[in-house]
Amino acid sequence: MRIIAIAQQKGGTGKSTTAQAIGAGLSHRGQRVLFVDLDPQGNLTYVLGADQSKATALDVLTGKVTAYKAAQAMNAGELPGMTAAAVIPGSPYLAGADATITGTGREYRLAEALKTVTGAFDVCIVDTPPALGILTVNALTAADDVIIPCLADVFSIQALGQIADTVAGIKANCNPRLKISGILLTRYTPRQNLTKDTADILGDAARKIGTRLFNTRIRETVSLREAQAMGKDIFSYNPRSAGAEDYNALIEEIF
Ligand SMILES: Nc1ncnc2c1ncn2[C@@H]1O[C@H](COP(=O)(O)OP(=O)(O)OP(=O)(O)O)[C@@H](O)[C@H]1O
Numbered sequence: 275m276r277i278i279a280i281a282q283q284k285g286g287t288g289k290s291t292t293a294q295a296i297g298a299g300l301s302h303r304g305q306r307v308l309f310v311d312l313d314p315q316g317n318l319t320y321v322l323g324a325d326q327s328k329a330t331a332l333d334v335l336t337g338k339v340t341a342y343k344a345a346q347a348m349n350a351g352e353l354p355g356m357t358a359a360a361v362i363p364g365s366p367y368l369a370g371a372d373a374t375i376t377g378t379g380r381e382y383r384l385a386e387a388l389k390t391v392t393g394a395f396d397v398c399i400v401d402t403p404p405a406l407g408i409l410t411v412n413a414l415t416a417a418d419d420v421i422i423p424c425l426a427d428v429f430s431i432q433a434l435g436q437i438a439d440t441v442a443g444i445k446a447n448c449n450p451r452l453k454i455s456g457i458l459l460t461r462y463t464p465r466q467n468l469t470k471d472t473a474d475i476l477g478d479a480a481r482k483i484g485t486r487l488f489n490t491r492i493r494e495t496v497s498l499r500e501a502q503a504m505g506k507d508i509f510s511y512n513p514r515s516a517g518a519e520d521y522n523a524l525i526e527e528i529f
């Protein structure tokens with residue numbers, strides 16, 4: 275099971291949208307996908323229609339239940355076209371994780387827990403909150419790769435340096451396997467000059483931290499919002515939309 279974290283401490287850069295779209299796209303390609311929502315906001319949980327009253331990611335991190343037990347199978351009715359997808363939902367109580375998940379080995383809780391599901395899924399997609407606290411640290415400690423979604427703005431570029439330092443620290447101390455898969459430019463508006471310049475700067479910033487800016491850019495498109503509002507993934511909602519086209523291209527580039 276390949277574990278992919280989606281992380282960026284700046285808020286609203288398209289982490290949850292990207293987590294949903296990549297997982298859905300791989301599921302449509304026949305892969306067995308496990309989504310893990312580590313964000314107290316529970317946005318991924320919501321768009322996937324998972325039940326937060328059952329065992330959540332917090333129960334998994336605190337060792338109350340195994341990841342295998344917490345994984346809710348998503349049936350055909352909920353996510354048409356998907357094969358063997360499941361989700362471990364987020365919970366508002368994850369907001370207290372920095373205070374409640376303590377002690378030695380606190381970084382390894384997710385990595386350890388996911389060992390119970392390695393045979394059951396091909397890919398695990400972990401969505402994280404807009405922060406570099408213990409939840410994101412757990413995601414990065416468990417992950418093989420991290421994808422970093424960025425907007426074409428200076429705050430995203432500023433955030434990139436901080437997350438690169440975090441990744442380097444985790445690589446050195448907890449997870450030598452961890453690799454930045456790439457920086458993903460999201461909500462891209464090709465006609466704005468500023469976006470163009472910032473995209474170049476993002477590319478330079480990516481190279482400085484030893485990774486790349488993906489060739490694929492995710493355009494700003496209402497189709498992604500509409501799909502989320504309808505409780506569908508972008509490929510089921512409209513396979514010919516700009517959102518489906520861009521996320522398909524991203525999946526082809528990465529996998
Ligand atoms: N390519 C896109 N085009 C249009 N809207 C988008 C696109 N990507 C994301 N959005 C919208 O932008 C908002 C933020 O996206 P999303 O929730 O995926 O970001 P996030 O990084 O997960 O945010 P947070 O940091 O709060 O977890 C959402 O309303 C989402 O529907």
Ligand SMILES: [Mg+2]
Nearest residue numbers: 289290313317
């Ligand atoms: Mg999110």
